Amino acid sequence: MVSGLLFPLHERLKKHQTLALRRQMEISQWWSAEQLQDLQLARLKRLLTHAQHHVPYYRELFARLGFQAEQVSSLKDLQALPFLNKAEIRGNTEALKSELASGLARFNTGGSSGEPLIFFIGKERVSHDVAAKWRATRWWDVDIGDREIVVWGSPIELGAQDNVRALRDKIFRTKLLPAFEMSEQKLDGFLEQIRQTRPKMLFGYPSALSHFARHADSRGLSMDKLGIAVAFVTSERLYDEQRSQIAATFGCRVANGYGGRDAGFIAHQCPHGSMHITAEDIIVEIVNPQGIPVPAGESGEIVVTHLATSEFPFIRYRTGDIGILADTPCSCGRGLPVLKEIQGRSTDFLIAQNGTVMHGLALIYILRDLPQVRAFKIIQESLDLTRVLVVLEQELSPELKQKIIHGFQARLGTGVTIQVEQVAEIPAEKSGKFRYVISKIGTN
CATH class of the missing domain: 3.40.50.12780 (ANL, N-terminal domain)
Structure with missing residues (x-):
């Protein structure tokens, strides 16, 4: 029917x-x-x-x-x-x-x-x-x-x-x-x-x-x-x-x-x-x-x-x-x-500070609708540190930086250090492929 x-x-x-x-x-x-x-x-x-x-x-x-x-x-x-x-x-x-x-x-x-x-x-x-x-x-x-x-x-x-x-x-x-x-x-x-x-x-x-x-x-x-x-x-x-x-x-x-x-x-x-x-x-x-x-x-x-x-x-x-x-x-x-x-x-999985496993898109969507962001790469170094590389239309403003930090901390935990770095371009991996969400923490 x-x-x-x-x-x-x-x-x-x-x-x-x-x-x-x-x-x-x-x-x-x-x-x-x-x-x-x-x-x-x-x-x-x-x-x-x-x-x-x-x-x-x-x-x-x-x-x-x-x-x-x-x-x-x-x-x-x-x-x-x-x-x-x-x-x-x-x-x-x-x-x-x-x-x-x-x-x-x-x-x-x-x-x-x-x-x-x-x-x-x-x-x-x-x-x-x-x-x-x-x-x-x-x-x-x-x-x-x-x-x-x-x-x-x-x-x-x-x-x-x-x-x-x-x-x-x-x-x-x-x-x-x-x-x-x-x-x-x-x-x-x-x-x-x-x-x-x-x-x-x-x-x-x-x-x-x-x-x-x-x-x-x-x-x-x-x-x-x-x-x-x-x-x-x-x-x-x-x-x-x-x-x-x-x-x-x-x-x-x-x-x-x-x-x-x-x-x-x-x-x-x-x-x-x-x-x-x-x-x-x-x-x-x-x-x-x-x-x-x-x-x-x-x-x-x-x-x-x-x-x-x-x-x-x-x-x-x-x-x-x-x-x-x-x-x-x-x-x-x-x-x-x-x-x-x-x-x-x-994309990859990420782990919040409290152990919650989430899809990488949870953080991608925070950046996606920011008109200043041309491209990005998210690297979760540890439970306590995540780096965000961004290619921007203009210089990274304190307001935009704080907006990204607050959005990421809302997902990963308020105690997580979020390092936002403005770069000229997003480099490829050694294999030649591009990965835009990388977690160095195992999810198993």
Whole structure:
């Protein structure tokens, strides 16, 4: 009833086209690679034409480059356009809005890349992203309306838990557990809620779900006979040991998802193990350090063009993540292209002075909405000392420094020393990867 009636009604009332889009996607997922590329090209041409005529940023850019959207005849024509990055969006936020857009919703990234971002999303984009996630959910023989536990830390969701949202969640049979603070007492309570709810699916950060699993094992709690069919994980890199821990403890399969609020729902794992790109909506390029696209099988930065973003276009958007495209199709038979590997996205757990374990995003969100902060790195040296490296638009003021200190101490403890250091840039690790939350204290 929820999947076939209540949720579609909910989406229609919000003026979303989610149901029709999901049904079409369940047909197009079986198309050949050539058919999907033809669809991408047609949609790309529409997006670029709209941007040229109605989006000030792209109207000026195309004119300066002499680029004519109507003459696009190949997906490779995208390469004539420069990349879009977070700095460009921050500097041109209003100019990136379509003149025909209405009812845009303001969104923030989680900041796990170290560069917080504010941007806008329209109903078209929301409809497509929800439809893509819905389709992937159904790959695993579960559906909207099946009992679900969501372990999440975003203030967008946690801050929206008013009476209306609570009623909606109850009707849709989903329960939200906050991933910020995970003391032993809270973990005991969360595990008890999972045991009482007996969900058919879990959804959350891989680090959080694996932390739940380890705690259940330490308590000797049996969680593998609750009827959990699948755990959907996203927002971080999924490590093999996390997958094994979650699968063993909860007695379920683990489905990895890749995407973000900014870049959209990029890829999701099918039961055959492949990370399928949402090709109907998203064009993925893999580029080398010089910005030149590389062939399948070679590693490079993931660049995304989201074809359902006419209201606030994301065209050749640099995700900052590193990945590899597969050069062979999945054995499941879907024509959707495959991301062979995704690298470079992880946050960490931190430990408060009183022993409370919390997700690294608990501190990331403190910095994310500060407009002066361009980039950051959080290093927990010990229970008594945490360093915060910040790249700022201007000199670090005493007021901003105290705001950061007070915010961090509210999470970590008032006795913790918070050292805020202004730096020119955030350096990479020796491996070449970027980590923006590092705790030197073990959480086991």
